[in-house]
Amino acid sequence: MTEAQTNFRFETDADGIALATWDMPGRSMNVITMAVMDELEAIVDAVVADANIKGCVVTSGKPNFSGGADLTMLQGLGAEYERLKAADGEEAAMRHFFEASRRLSLVFRKLETCGKPFAAAVQGLCLGGAFELALSCHHRVLADDDKTRVGLPEIKVGLFPGGGGTQRVARLMQTGDALQMLFKGEQIRPLAARNMGLAHEVAPAAEIVERAKAWIRDGGSAVAPWDVPKFKAPSGKVYSPAGMMIWPPANAIYRRETHDNYPAAKAILASVYEGLQLPMDLGLRVESRYFAHILRTKEAQAMIRTLFISMGEINKGARRPKDVEPSKIGKVGVVGAGFMGAGIAYVTAQAGMEVVLIDRDQAAADAGKAHCHKLITGQINRGKAKTADRDALLARITATPDYAALGDCDLVVEAVFEDPAVKAEVIGKVEAALPAHAIFASNTSTLPISGLAKVSKRPEQFVGIHFFSPVEKMLLVEVIRGTQTGDRAVATALDYVRAIKKTGIVVNDARGFFANRCVLAYVKEGHKMLMEGVPPAMIENAGRMAGMPVGPLSLNDEVALDLGLKILKATEAQLGEAAIDPDQKRLLTEVVENRGRLGRKNKRGFYDYPEGGQKKLWPGLSEIQPNRLDPDDVDVTELKHRFLVAQALEAARTVQEGVITDPREADVGSILGFGFAPFTGGALSYIDFMGAAAFVELARALEAKHGPRFTPPDNLLQMAGNGGRFYDALKRAA
Ligand SMILES: NC(=O)c1ccc[n+]([C@@H]2O[C@H](COP(=O)([O-])OP(=O)(O)OC[C@H]3O[C@@H](n4cnc5c(N)ncnc54)[C@H](O)[C@@H]3O)[C@@H](O)[C@H]2O)c1
Structure with a gap:
């Protein structure tokens, strides 16, 4: 133990039991860094060296144990690899990379085999590398509370557990269950974790450290089950008849869930399959080899960048206008208690804000509140809320037709019919009732914000807050900046979005904003394929194989086919026949009007x-x-390309037109808003990681066959010429 230790407090009690309390200064959450690993190793050395120490409990001094590794550290490893490759060649770089990327695995194994018992006392979130640390301890006690969750969610950012996670869960659980857990990356509650064999004890939070100490005091074993001679994994040997049964379905599930788009999922399969045939140390080495490979894949790099780094930056306010005081939003008005309005009222009340829910008459307003009742009851039925939560939530929502109730609101979101005349009337009534500081937001999905703001008496306090349906599930919100929208309105909108625990991207006003515009390109491609004569099932499969969550026809059904036809007709009326696709019009007219x-x-x-x-x-x-x-x-590869290229081209056009001004927002928005193939890192990262030149070549080939909807915009042509990337501008700004 050295003076330099700052991330853990270390003390030993009168019984000779050490307590290492992980409590990183200046951070609300512990995170695994190289320094943390160095200190953990020093703690293991200190416990082993001191004959008076019987064993050690590892716990956290914060409300959560830890969210896992700092993924920026992993990205740094990727950059270091490229640097070494350029300097010393690929082999030397790979060797260094392999050793560096298995640091967690080696330290955890050292802890596990040090000869003295280690116990983890876990409260709050314990995820990824942090749970791998707990898994390497000989005993795990979890707090029996609502906040405690364990899990290995690495797959969600294109990685897999590289700190021994695949090897230990595969030796603790039936192989099929272990694979499910690793594929899904879900957070697991304490009792479920104990029943799955992932924890030994569940105890009240105040007792976890004491229970862990008691286990050591009572002579807890310092030998992991797999280090006991003749250890057998729960599913038996891989080559036993029972063990063999799991692999054909496991492969089928892998294919069905990933369509081979996620190398990390394949690495999980291989790591478990190969690792289970080997002793632990060799199994860990196999896992590390796959981990080092996966870390360098473009899928992992893209997903870490978008889903961890960019999303974190956006959620922390990277795009919030500077110099605007944090807004105080205590009370929110929602006008229009229909499908969207009720959802908006629900998520707002759930975040602890007071809500005034207005509709044309009391019955309509009450119906909106009844929908909130239904939503929270569903949560109660799923064990995610208590009856008291329902009472408190409903008490925060006042349903009324009386606009005077908006008199002390800080923000009003309107979600009335998508009709400019109705909206204009509502804007007038709301503004007459609102206090001077309040912000007015419209949830319109198709009407430009700048147009609606024309009837506003204070257009600088007028903004778009565009939710996606269903509101309670969808994490993305587009904050639309109209030509006259002021910074305070944008900042308030972003503060509100953050308060309701969603991710807000800032989009400059334009037809379709960002997400709908891109996803319409996906649906349109599905329509075009239908009209070309591609079998419908192939269209749907190709959509999913491209990485989209649902096929384009299925998606269109969810949104409503008549809405699509209505938008086409409105566009034709405003912009002329050339602005719409005749095939789409013919198809939708036949399906909607004739059938x-x-x-x-x-x-x-x-x-x-x-x-x-x-x-x-x-x-x-x-x-x-x-x-x-x-x-x-039918060439299925071409269908897949058409789906992704059509959407990515539309995203590139939004950048060219200044609708999107930050690539992080397009990437995060495309994944959260419409499920754009997450393994690509989002619609612009898809282009960036392929390289603009290769992307333009692909788009040109599609253009030659399918026409100008695949014509690349000028910004892409320029990038193809000079090797530029969307993220270059961001690097320059940093
Ligand atoms: N449905 C979606 O998926 C979706 C997604 C994003 C945005 N939007 C937008 O949200 C808005 C509402 O859509 P919806 O699907 O909830 O519609 P909806 O028809 O379910 O609800 C509209 C509500 O507004 C009420 N209303 C109408 N005129 C009113 C007035 N003058 N004063 C008070 N209340 C009035 C209606 O009684 C109704 O309850 C639209 O602008 C729509 O474009 C919808």
């Missing part, structure tokens, strides 16, 4: 939705296709 199919909402769309049964593609769909292609003549 009365509106989508999921009337249980008949591109799919049929039988009562109580599974949805099925509508058999009549192939009849309305002008011709039908033989499946053998």
